[in-house]
Amino acid sequence: MKSKGKYIPMLLLTLLLWLAWQQQWWKGPQRQPRVTAHNNTSIATTDKRDKKITEKTPAGLNRHAPLKYTRHARCRMECRHVTEAEVVGILETGSVNNEKSNPQDEPCPTYALEGYSEEGQHLRVVFAPCEDTTSVVTCIDLDKDWSCSCN
Incomplete structure (x- = not known):
């Protein structure tokens, strides 16, 4: 009977x-943007940052345009374990971070879209719509620093 205690x-x-x-404690809490109304425009703010992110699509951004990936974007995606499907998901449903976007960029404007992948990765993807295609400029994981040697 003594052996049962060990x-x-x-x-x-x-x-x-x-x-x-079961709880996946090692991944940490999954934060979702908090949405509030502001001047009849839907605005989402993240808990982590005190910045405004708009869910409106800028006039120059086609959320369904064919994508071209820059070499830099491919490298960053590989380092951060982000798939093309996740990039497309951010393009289609992500919110525009106006502080990280530059509609005046030359030769093409850049728009930083943020959102969550299906696996809970909090991503920022920078898109540059130019003529009939949109280039993926870079991809950033907002919650984790990945070791990467991209130029």
């Missing part, structure tokens, strides 16, 4: 690990 700590550890796996 299994209790192992059972408790197993239960704790199972609970951690």
Whole structure:
């Protein structure tokens, strides 16, 4: 009967690990933008930053345009484990960060769109619509610093 007591700590550890796996505690909390009304325009702000992000699509950005990926964007996507499907998802549903966008950029304006991937990655993707295609300029994970040696 004495041997039953030595299994209790192992059972408790197993239960704790199972609970951690179920809750995915190691990923941290999944933050979603908080949406508020401002001057009849839908504005979303993140909890982490005190900046305004608009959900309106700028006039120069086609959310369904064919995409070209710059070499830099491909490198950043690879480092940060971001797929083309996730980039397309941000283009289609992301909110424009006006502080990181530059509609006056030459030769093409740039728009920084932010959102969450299906896996919960908080991403900022910079797009440059030019003529009939849109270039993906870069991709940033807003919650995690990845080791990357892109130029």
